[in-house]
Amino acid sequence: MKIGVIGTGNIAQYLLESINAGGKLEGEITSLFGRNQEVGSRLETKYGIKFYTDFQEFINSPVDIVIEAATIEVAIQHMEDVLRSNKDLILSSIGVFKDVKFFREMSDLARVCGQHIYLPSGAIGGLDLLQSANSIGGLKEVGITTRKSYESLGLELKNEEECLFDGMALNAIEKFPKNVNVALLLSIAGLGADQTKVRVIADPLVKRNTHTIEAIGDFGKMSLTIENEPMPNNPKTSYLAALSILSTLRNKGNSVIVGS
Ligand SMILES: NC(=O)C1=CN([C@@H]2O[C@H](COP(=O)(O)OP(=O)(O)OC[C@H]3O[C@@H](n4cnc5c(N)ncnc54)[C@H](OP(=O)(O)O)[C@@H]3O)[C@@H](O)[C@H]2O)C=CC1
């Protein structure tokens, strides 16, 4: 499997290190797209890949699947081209699907092009449960409380915790596009971004990016807390998010599917 990656940041570099240097998968990253020539050239030399700043050249390169590890804006800009070029897509910036119409358009396009859009479970879990719980519409309430350090949220340290946001996922992703992609994942798996409750708390005492998910429905109740180690180079992003991409790549095409 030849893999193309969009982005030269934290997740992209972790994938290069674990796949190309560490041999953790049957596959190889061969093409990388970004805008930073200096970083791109360094990665090109280090990992034996080809770095592109021109998206058309990148997407025309011989890759089977593309991993987006950049930003919501970059995902909006290039998703259609990826699918129309007959490549599967693994998405990190799930906030791209805050717009339901865009989600439907891209789902339809993937179907017409015979491709898949994979949304890895990122920095959380429990998505299988939400989908099972809602399979005949019995899911009633879903909420997530995200607790990160001031540093992870890019804020100056304070001595006390502060609730920065209390509302719905739709508005949360507008305010924190780099911190609550997980809330959009929950929305897609469950009740939608206009009905998924989100609280974002800056906490001087937490070292780990902590997400507590609560759900109620005909199935019963769920409460799940994930305490994520942050990535060393970007504390906003949890290590688990990068691992979930590796897991998606590994499970792609399996004949046995685990979870709903
Ligand atoms: N689904 C989930 O659970 C999670 C999702 N995420 C999301 O995953 C994505 C990647 O995360 P991470 O690797 O940590 O982020 P980083 O900030 O480390 O890397 C982002 C990369 O995107 C590049 N980029 C930004 N704008 C452009 C552009 N216009 N054209 C080309 N490249 C661009 C940046 O380039 P440059 O260096 O030049 O700015 C950088 O290389 C983010 O959207 C993040 O919010 C993160 C954690 C969990």
Ligand SMILES: O=C([O-])CC(=O)C(=O)O
């Ligand atoms: O990595 C995390 O803990 C969550 C995150 O940044 C996001 O969902 O955007």
